[in-house]
Amino acid sequence: MVRGTIHGRLLAYLGLLFFCAMVLLALAAQAYARKAADLSFDRLLTASVLAMGETVNGSGQRPADWDMDLPYAALDMLAMAPDDRVFYSLHSPSGELVTGYADLPEAPAPLRNKAAQEGTPVFFDAVYRGEETRFALAGHWAAGTPDRSRAWLQVGQTRRARDELAAEITGTAMLTIALLTIAALALCWWSVRRGLAPMGRLERELAARDASNLQPIATAVPAEMAQSVGALNRFMTRLAANLDTLRLFIAEAAHQMRTPLAALRAQAQMALDETDPAEQRRGLLAVERNAAQLTRLLNQLLADASVDHRGTLQRFGPVDLVRTVREALHEAVPRADPRPRVFFEPDIISAPLQADALMLREAVKNIVDNAMRHGVRRGAGRQDAVAEIELSLRPSAHPGFAWCLRVADRGPGIAADDIPQVFDRFAQGRDAAAGGAGLGMAIVRKVVDRHGGRIALLPREAGGLVVQLDLPGGLVEAAR
Amino acid sequence: MNSNRRAVIGAAALAWFPGFRASAQVSPAMPAATVAGMANPLLLPASTTQTSALNIIGATDLPVFAPMLRDYQRQHPGVAIRYEEFSTQALYQRAASPASPGESDLLVSSSMDLQMQLVNDGHAQGHRSEHTAALPAWARWRDEIFGFSYEPMVMAYDTRRFTAATAPATRRQLLQMLRDPARPLDGRVGSYDLAGSGIGYLAATQDARYDDNAGALMAALAANHARWVMHAGMLLDDIERGRMAVAYNVPGSYVQGRITAGAPIGMVLPHDYTLVISRTALIPRDAPNAPEAKRFLDYLLSPRGQGVLAHESRILPIRADVDRGAHPVGALRPIALGPGLLVYQDRLKRARFLEAWRASMPARGG
Numbered sequence: 001m002v003r004g005t006i007h008g009r010l011l012a013y014l015g016l017l018f019f020c021a022m023v024l025l026a027l028a029a030q031a032y033a034r035k036a037a038d039l040s041f042d043r044l045l046t047a048s049v050l051a052m053g054e055t056v057n058g059s060g061q062r063p064a065d066w067d068m069d070l071p072y073a074a075l076d077m078l079a080m081a082p083d084d085r086v087f088y089s090l091h092s093p094s095g096e097l098v099t100g101y102a103d104l105p106e107a108p109a110p111l112r113n114k115a116a117q118e119g120t121p122v123f124f125d126a127v128y129r130g131e132e133t134r135f136a137l138a139g140h141w142a143a144g145t146p147d148r149s150r151a152w153l154q155v156g157q158t159r160r161a162r163d164e165l166a167a168e169i170t171g172t173a174m175l176t177i178a179l180l181t182i183a184a185l186a187l188c189w190w191s192v193r194r195g196l197a198p199m200g201r202l203e204r205e206l207a208a209r210d211a212s213n214l215q216p217i218a219t220a221v222p223a224e225m226a227q228s229v230g231a232l233n234r235f236m237t238r239l240a241a242n243l244d245t246l247r248l249f250i251a252e253a254a255h256q257m258r259t260p261l262a263a264l265r266a267q268a269q270m271a272l273d274e275t276d277p278a279e280q281r282r283g284l285l286a287v288e289r290n291a292a293q294l295t296r297l298l299n300q301l302l303a304d305a306s307v308d309h310r311g312t313l314q315r316f317g318p319v320d321l322v323r324t325v326r327e328a329l330h331e332a333v334p335r336a337d338p339r340p341r342v343f344f345e346p347d348i349i350s351a352p353l354q355a356d357a358l359m360l361r362e363a364v365k366n367i368v369d370n371a372m373r374h375g376v377r378r379g380a381g382r383q384d385a386v387a388e389i390e391l392s393l394r395p396s397a398h399p400g401f402a403w404c405l406r407v408a409d410r411g412p413g414i415a416a417d418d419i420p421q422v423f424d425r426f427a428q429g430r431d432a433a434a435g436g437a438g439l440g441m442a443i444v445r446k447v448v449d450r451h452g453g454r455i456a457l458l459p460r461e462a463g464g465l466v467v468q469l470d471l472p473g474g475l476v477e478a479a480r
Numbered sequence: 481m482n483s484n485r486r487a488v489i490g491a492a493a494l495a496w497f498p499g500f501r502a503s504a505q506v507s508p509a510m511p512a513a514t515v516a517g518m519a520n521p522l523l524l525p526a527s528t529t530q531t532s533a534l535n536i537i538g539a540t541d542l543p544v545f546a547p548m549l550r551d552y553q554r555q556h557p558g559v560a561i562r563y564e565e566f567s568t569q570a571l572y573q574r575a576a577s578p579a580s581p582g583e584s585d586l587l588v589s590s591s592m593d594l595q596m597q598l599v600n601d602g603h604a605q606g607h608r609s610e611h612t613a614a615l616p617a618w619a620r621w622r623d624e625i626f627g628f629s630y631e632p633m634v635m636a637y638d639t640r641r642f643t644a645a646t647a648p649a650t651r652r653q654l655l656q657m658l659r660d661p662a663r664p665l666d667g668r669v670g671s672y673d674l675a676g677s678g679i680g681y682l683a684a685t686q687d688a689r690y691d692d693n694a695g696a697l698m699a700a701l702a703a704n705h706a707r708w709v710m711h712a713g714m715l716l717d718d719i720e721r722g723r724m725a726v727a728y729n730v731p732g733s734y735v736q737g738r739i740t741a742g743a744p745i746g747m748v749l750p751h752d753y754t755l756v757i758s759r760t761a762l763i764p765r766d767a768p769n770a771p772e773a774k775r776f777l778d779y780l781l782s783p784r785g786q787g788v789l790a791h792e793s794r795i796l797p798i799r800a801d802v803d804r805g806a807h808p809v810g811a812l813r814p815i816a817l818g819p820g821l822l823v824y825q826d827r828l829k830r831a832r833f834l835e836a837w838r839a840s841m842p843a844r845g846g
Contacts, residue, residue: 070829072689076820083622085600086819099828129602160622 007192014188018181025177026170033169037162038134041081042123045136048074049121049155052088056140058151061094066151068099074155081161087128087135088156093149104128104154107137115139116150125159132159198222202229214240253301256438257294264290300439303362307443310359311450319360321351321403321471322393328364329391333372340372344391351393351403353473355451363447366440367407367467375409375464387411401454402473410464419457521564522546524553531558534772537575539568539589539678540759547792552779559772568594568678575603575764582766585773588759590731591678592627593685593821595760599625600822604762607774611781618816619758619798625817627758628780629789630796632732632808633683635748638719642746648726650752651687651697657726658700668725670707670715674837677710679757683729685824685833686755686815699840701728719745731757732808733795740794749810756814758798 051074058066068090078086089100105126107115115122121138128135134157139150198221205219216233264287271283325344333342368389375387388410396404414422423445424438444467448455453471460466522542538545542565549561564584566574568591574580575587575598589595598604604624612626619627635654637647648654658665672680687694707724709715712734718724720743735747761780763773779785786797796808815821824830 068826068828069832070823070826072820072823075823076818079816079818079820082617082818084819085602085622086822087600099826131602 006196007189010192011185011189015185018184022177022181026174029170029173029177030166033166033173034162036169037165038123040165041134041157041162042136044078044080045123045134045155045157046121048078048086048088049136049138049153051077052090052155053138053140053153056090056151056153058092058098058140061092061149063092063094063096063098066090066092066098070099078155078157081157084158084160085129085131085133086155086157087133089152089154091152091154093151098151100154104156105133105135107135107154112137126156128156133157134159134162195222198225214243256297260290260294260297264294297439300366300443303366304439304443304446307359307362307446307450310356311446314356314450316354316356319353319355319357321353321355321360321405322346322348323350324355324357324360325364325391325393325405328361329368331361332365332368338386340375340387340389342368342389342391344393346391346393348393348395353402353471355471359447359450363444363469364405364407366444367469370440371407371409371411371465371467375411396470398454398470400472401470403469403471405469405471406466408460408464408466410460413459413463413465414457422457423455521562522549524549524561524563526560527553527557529558530560532556532772533560533562533769534586534776535584535768536561536563536586536588536776537571537584538563538565538587539571539591541565544793544795545588547788548780548785551785551788551792552776555779556775567676569676572598572678576601582764582768584764585767585769586761586763586776588761589678590631590757590759591682592757592760592815592817593682593825594678595625595762596621596817596819596821597825598764599762600819603765605765605767605770607763607777609774609778609781611778614799614801615781616798616800616814618814618818621817625760625762626777626781627760627798627817628786629733629759630798630814631757631759632749632796632810632812633729633755633757634732634735635750636716636719636727636730636735636738637746637748638722638725639744639746640722641725644746644748647746647748649748650750651691651693652752654726654728655693655697655700658697658704663704665704665725667705668723669701669704669728670709670718670724670726671701671728671730672712673708673710675834679731680729681824682757682815682821683755684837687729688824688833689820690753690755690813695836695840697728698837702837702840703842705842716743716745719743729755737794749808749812751811753811753813754808756812758814758817759795760817 051071052068055069055071056066057068060066070088075086075088078084087101087104089102089104090098092098105128106112107122107124111122111124115137116139119139121136123134123136125132125134127133135154136156137152137154140153141150198219201219202217202221202225205217214236216236217229219229221229267283267286267290271280271287274280274283325346329342329344333340368391371389372387375389390406390408392406392408394404396402398404422441424442445455448469448471451471453469456468456470458466458468536545536549542563545563549563553559553561568589571587571589572591572594574583587595587598599621604622606623607626608623612620612623615626635648648657658669672683674681674684684694684698687697691697706728707715707718712727712730715724715727715730716734716738719727720738732747732749735745738745739747761777763770763777767773780789781799783799783802786799786802789795789797790802824833
């Protein structure tokens with residue numbers, strides 16, 4: 001399944017990041033540019049207002065008391081902003097116009113107070129005669145007045161040159177930012193390519209590799225990739241081990257089948273050579289017995305494979321264990337003599353759990369089968385002795401498990417040393433009766449493992465073996 | 481602004497400008513228009529079906545301006561043109577007054593400072609074209625006001641009294657002559673009336689800006705009982721009649737016109753510096769027919785319009801790429817359009833400047 005490319009995704013994320021950064025930088029550049037433009041042109045306004053201030057003379061409140069000899073430079077210097085209109089006014093302390101423009105916008109009161117307190121010009125923007133204009137306002141002391149009243153000198157200039165300068169600064173900044181972004185993206189593209197190069201090498205090595213070659217990967221990879229390559233290597237090791245097991249299994253299975261087949265052939269041969277019908281019949285019985293054993297072996301192999309297959313599928317659903325056990329008994333316990341004695345009278349009506357019913361049934365069948373095969377009391381010493389099997393099902397005593405199923409027989413039991421091998425494939429008890437293939441308990445173990453359960457082989461009081469299964473109830477949640 | 485003066489100018493104009501004479505024959509109403517001024521504006525009706533009307537208000541003498549109007553009408557016969565003449569001050573008052581909106585499409589005046597004031601106060605609208613772009617930077621401002629002529633302010637003298645060698649060549653020499661104890665120029669000098677003439681005020685204030693001795697020169701002129709006139713033509717008339725020896729700060733084009741016509745007048749471009757003024761045009765913000773005004777402005781600044789200005793109106797065009805004929809040389813100092821021109825329009829500044837000028841005059845009857 002392909003979902004985009006790492007390349008594309010990285011570039012998209014980085015592009016988005018750079019775009020956001022560009023927008024932020026653009027806003028910042030704009031604000032800064034306006035500030036910078038104002039700063040430089042405000043100096044011009046300051047110079048102009050100071051030049052005018054030097055020629056202001058007056059002492060009273062009324063306009064007639066005041067005079068200004070407007071210096072040529074005061075306005076001419078403002079032509080540094082070549083296309084900007086200029087405005088000025090001088091108001092007497094009484095607020096009446098002395099000279100200049102009568103209708104200039106007034107400065108906001110806080111600014112006016114600031115200009116009065118600090119004695120330096122203050123600046124503000126206002127729309128005048130249809131154009132945005134920057135104004136400087138400066139107070140001018142009335143000479144020798146005790147009330148410290150002021151005349152107010154105001155000079156304004158439209159913002160055209162400022163805005164042009166600001167736009168130019170912004171433009172330059174934006175161009176730089178854009179170029180940087182492009183360079184950074186190109187660098188990203190390049191480094192992503194370089195960074196992903198080991199993946200290409202890895203891919204080529206794997207593609208060129210023989211299917212049976214499960215050796216660890218030799219290509220040198222960067223540290224970031226070492227983990228996934230390690231995981232891949234471990235996976236391949238496991239795969240190799242599995243393949244070995246499978247090969248071994250096939251070899252064992254072939255070996256196991258060879259013996260009954262050879263016996264079958266020999267018995268059939270002997271039966272053919274026999275002329276006495278009674279002997280012939282005995283020979284055919286032996287053939288039949290061996291064929292049954294072979295069938296059983298094949299069934300178990302099939303069951304083993306089936307459990308493996310279903311185990312991988314993990315198709316779990318609600319299952320009633322009581323019913324499953326009954327079904328298993330129904331299938332496993334022969335109707336014909338010698339009929340074993342099987343007891344299963346659970347106290348509970350149903351034992352719900354999440355499980356694969358078929359697998360579970362197969363496991364129970366195998367346990368019961370084993371019990372029937374090995375659970376015959378040796379003391380009886382007779383061929384036709386029947387097994388006695390007791391099954392019990394009750395809630396599990398162990399935390400984490402819901403149900404506990406016990407299958408008890410009166411057989412010889414298993415020596416503690418042998419218990420681990422019981423679950424191996426093709427393993428059989430030392431004095432196992434003929435007819436076992438050695439797969440039964442391996443299948444049981446596998447099923448129990450798949451269900452997250454636990455299996456234990458315990459000695460039974462007064463002789464015999466107890467197989468105890470503890471199974472969890474809500475396996476679905478536990479497994480996923 | 482009396483009719484007498486206008487009659488003189490009209491006659492003089494007819495004498496100076498051959499191109500004008502030819503067009504005057506086309507329109508017999510012409511002399512009346514020049515004489516009566518605002519009462520009888522010059523009307524040039526469309527020669528075909530009228531498609532557009534152009535109202536121009538000018539402080540530029542009609543004889544100077546008429547050739548361009550006629551040539552423009554030859555190009556665009558469907559345009560009816562009305563040209564009304566005012567003094568620079570009256571023109572400014574009209575244009576700045578909110579009481580007379582939307583009357584004119586184009587304002588033409590030699591008073592750069594008053595025109596600048598109009599533009600600065602937001603009464604003009606912008607126009608951009610290849611022709612406005614061809615102007616030197618000092619002759620346009622904000623793409624709202626455009627200088628279309630190039631006119632050095634010169635000293636004119638009576639060639640019967642001075643030769644080119646003896647005539648004052650700088651302001652300092654003129655000042656020395658005025659201060660000569662022998663008083664050779666007493667009663668024989670003249671210049672513009674600073675209070676009444678816009679161009680005179682502009683030239684005098686620019687002198688005050690550039691020359692530390694400007695005040696002294698003004699005082700010396702006044703002390704020599706200078707004649708202060710509203711129009712340069714009067715000074716040139718006086719020189720021609722032998723009543724005046726030197727006229728200070730007169731437009732060179734007028735002097736050149738007299739010289740070409742054979743008058744005994746000489747011309748000096750002051751060597752210290754020569755002011756150059758430019759007649760300016762602007763389109764009012766509330767112009768009724770701004771598109772036509774822009775078209776005419778483009779014509780005025782085009783090589784064709786500038787050529788008519790040069791060859792028929794005998795005024796140096798602003799564009800250097802148009803044949804100017806004899807190109808003036810010297811310490812030319814064009815007055816740049818810009819906020820500096822607003823300084824002497826300041827109420828207090830103007831009052832102060834005129835007061836100083838008046839105070840320098842000797843008592844009446846002297």
